[in-house]
Amino acid sequence: MVDLHSQYLTMKEEIDGAIQQVIDESSFIKGSAVKNFAVSFAEYNKVKNVVTCGNGTDALQIALMALDLKKGDEVIIPAHTYVATAEAIALLGLTPVLVDVDLDTFNIDVEQIEEKITNATKAIVPVHLYGQCANMENLLKIAQEHNLKIIEDTAQALGATYTFSNGKKSKAGTMGYIGTTSFFPTKNLGCFGDGGALLVNDEILSEKINMIANHGQRVKYHHDLIGCNSRLDTIHAAVLNVKLAYLDEAIAKRQKAAMVYTNGLKELEGIEIPQNTPFSTHSYHQYTLKINNRERDIVKSELLKKGIPSMIYYPVPIHLQKGYQQYGYKKGDFPIAERLAEIVLSIPIYPDIPVDQQIYIIDSLTEIMKKTNT
Numbered sequence: 332m333v334d335l336h337s338q339y340l341t342m343k344e345e346i347d348g349a350i351q352q353v354i355d356e357s358s359f360i361k362g363s364a365v366k367n368f369a370v371s372f373a374e375y376n377k378v379k380n381v382v383t384c385g386n387g388t389d390a391l392q393i394a395l396m397a398l399d400l401k402k403g404d405e406v407i408i409p410a411h412t413y414v415a416t417a418e419a420i421a422l423l424g425l426t427p428v429l430v431d432v433d434l435d436t437f438n439i440d441v442e443q444i445e446e447k448i449t450n451a452t453k454a455i456v457p458v459h460l461y462g463q464c465a466n467m468e469n470l471l472k473i474a475q476e477h478n479l480k481i482i483e484d485t486a487q488a489l490g491a492t493y494t495f496s497n498g499k500k501s502k503a504g505t506m507g508y509i510g511t512t513s514f515f516p517t518k519n520l521g522c523f524g525d526g527g528a529l530l531v532n533d534e535i536l537s538e539k540i541n542m543i544a545n546h547g548q549r550v551k552y553h554h555d556l557i558g559c560n561s562r563l564d565t566i567h568a569a570v571l572n573v574k575l576a577y578l579d580e581a582i583a584k585r586q587k588a589a590m591v592y593t594n595g596l597k598e599l600e601g602i603e604i605p606q607n608t609p610f611s612t613h614s615y616h617q618y619t620l621k622i623n624n625r626e627r628d629i630v631k632s633e634l635l636k637k638g639i640p641s642m643i644y645y646p647v648p649i650h651l652q653k654g655y656q657q658y659g660y661k662k663g664d665f666p667i668a669e670r671l672a673e674i675v676l677s678i679p680i681y682p683d684i685p686v687d688q689q690i691y692i693i694d695s696l697t698e699i700m701k702k703t704n705t
C-alpha cells in the first residue's frame with residue numbers, strides 16, 4: 332500500500348545524520364530534537380502549543396484526561412472510524428456515543444449530532460477520516476451551544492486546510508479545544524516507530540496536558556495529577572524534524588496522485604471515487620473508493636491476483652465490534668456506517684507512487700469492474 336523505504340531514500344543523508352546526532356548525544360529521552368520538533372510542528376500548524384507523546388491513541392486518551400470527566404460522561408464519535416477513537420473513551424470509563432456518518436464524505440453526520448446530546452454529553456471527537464476535515468464550522472456551533480469540548484482526531488488529516496465561510500483558514504487539528512495526531516510510519520507525517528502529539532491553543536491547558544503525559548508532574552517526583560507515561564522518543568523526533576520540512580510537498584504529491592486516479596476512474600461504472608467537500612482540502616492519507624455494485628470483496632481479491640494490494644478501512648463498524656457490545660448497539664443502528672463497511676476499498680497511495688503503477692491499477696480496475704458489473 333505504501334513504499335516507506337523509497338521515501339526514506341529520498342532524504343537518507345539528512346535522516347541518517349539526524350539519527351546519528353541523537354546517538355552521539357545519547358539523549359534518547361527528551362533530547363533537544365523533541366523540543367525542536369514541538370516548536371516547528373506548532374509553527375507548521377499555526378497553533379500555540381504542541382505536546383508530543385507516545386502515539387495517536389495515547390494522544391486521544393491524554394486529551395480526554397485533560398477534560399476532567401467523570402465515569403459515565405458521554406463523548407460523541409462517528410460510527411465509522413478506527414477503533415482508537417472509541418477505545419480511549421472506553422478505557423477511561425466514559426461512554427462512547429456513536430453518530431452515523433455521511434455517505435459522501437465518510438465523516439460524522441453533523442445533522443444527527445444534536446439528537447444524541449444529553450445532560451451527560453461532555454465532548455465530541457470528530458475524526459477527519461482519510462485526510463479530509465469533518466464539517467468543523469457546524470460542529471463548533473453545536474459545541475458552543477451545548478457547552479461541549481471538541482477534540483479533533485487528526486491522525487489521518489495532518490496538513491489538510493479548512494476554510495470557514497468567512498474566509499478564515501485553519502489547519503486540521505487546530506480548530507477545536509484540542510487536536511490529536513499520530514506519527515505512525517504510514518501516516519502523512521510518519522516517524523520510524525510510534526509517535527503522537529496534541530495541538531493546543533490554550534497555554535494553561537497545554538501545561539496541564541504536558542503534566543498528564545509526564546506522570547502528572549511538573550516538578551520531578553511531585554505528582555499533582557494522576558497522569559501516564561507517554562513520550563515521543565528523541566530518535567523519532569529527529570526523524571520528524573527532517574520529514575516535516577517535506578510534508579507540504581508530500582501532500583501535494585498525494586493530491587497529484589489522487590488526481591491521476593480520479594481522472595482514470597471517474598467514469599467507471601459500479602465504482603465511486605472520493606468526493607471533495609467545499610470546506611476542506613484533502614490530504615489523501617487514503618484514496619478510498621466505494622464499490623457500489625456490492626462486489627467489493629471480489630474486486631479486492633481480483634486486484635490481489637494482479638499483484639495489487641488494497642485495504643478495507645474498516646471492515647466492522649465500532650458498534651458491531653465484540654469488545655463494544657456493552658454499549659447496547661445492534662445491527663441496523665447506523666446504516667451508513669454499516670454500508671460503508673461493505674463497500675469501501677482503499678487503493679495504494681503515497682507521495683512517490685509511480686504513475687505507471689497507478690495506470691496499471693486503473694487498467695486493472697477497469698477490467699475487473701467490467702467483469703463484476705455483468
Ligand SMILES: *Cc1c(COP(=O)(O)O)cnc(C)c1O
Pocket residue numbers: 386387388389412413415416458484486487512513514515525526527
Ligand atoms: C492511526 C489512528 C489513530 C491512532 O494512532 P496510533 O499512533 O496508531 O495510536 C487514531 N485515530 C485514527 C483515525 C487513526 O487513523
